[in-house]
Amino acid sequence: MKYGFIIDNRKCIGCHACTTAFKSEHDVPIGVNRTYVKQVEKGExxxxxxxxxxxxxxxxxDAPCVEICPVEALYTREDGIVDFDNNRCIGCKSCMQACPYDALYIDPDTNTAAKCNYCAHRVEV
Structure with a gap:
C-alpha cells in the first residue's frame, strides 16, 4: 500500500494550524518550518x-531530492514515504535545491537537512 494525502488549498484560510501541529509533533526549532503556508495576493x-x-x-x-543526494540520506520507502536518515546527511543542501516544493531545510541543531516524514511513526503499525 502507498500512502497519500489530500490538501484542498481552496479551503485554506491561512491559520497555520497545520504548521503549528507539525512543529509540535516533531519538536521543530523556533524560526524553522518544515511546513509553511504560502500567501499570494491577487487582483488590484x-x-x-x-x-x-x-x-x-x-x-x-520520482523524488528529485532522493535522486540528487550524494550520500543516499534520502530514500523512498516501499509505502511511498520519502524518508530521511540524518546520520548519513553531510549538509550539502543539494536536496534543498532539487526540491520543487521548497520542502527541505537545514536543522540548526544537527546542521543536516530535514523534512516532513509523513509522520511515519504514526502510520507504522
Whole structure:
C-alpha cells in the first residue's frame, strides 16, 4: 500500500494550524518550518484577494531530492514515504535545491537537512 494525502488549498484560510501541529509533533526549532503556508495576493486594490497554499513535502514518486543526494540520506520507502536518515546527511543542501516544493531545510541543531516524514511513526503499525 502507498500512502497519500489530500490538501484542498481552496479551503485554506491561512491559520497555520497545520504548521503549528507539525512543529509540535516533531519538536521543530523556533524560526524553522518544515511546513509553511504560502500567501499570494491577487487582483488590484480595491478588488484584491489573498490565496493560501500549504507547502510541504509531497513525497514525490520520482523524488528529485532522493535522486540528487550524494550520500543516499534520502530514500523512498516501499509505502511511498520519502524518508530521511540524518546520520548519513553531510549538509550539502543539494536536496534543498532539487526540491520543487521548497520542502527541505537545514536543522540548526544537527546542521543536516530535514523534512516532513509523513509522520511515519504514526502510520507504522
Amino acid at each position: 486594490f480595491p478588488n484584491t484577494r489573498r490565496i493560501f497554499s500549504v507547502m510541504r513535502c509531497n513525497h514525490c514518486t
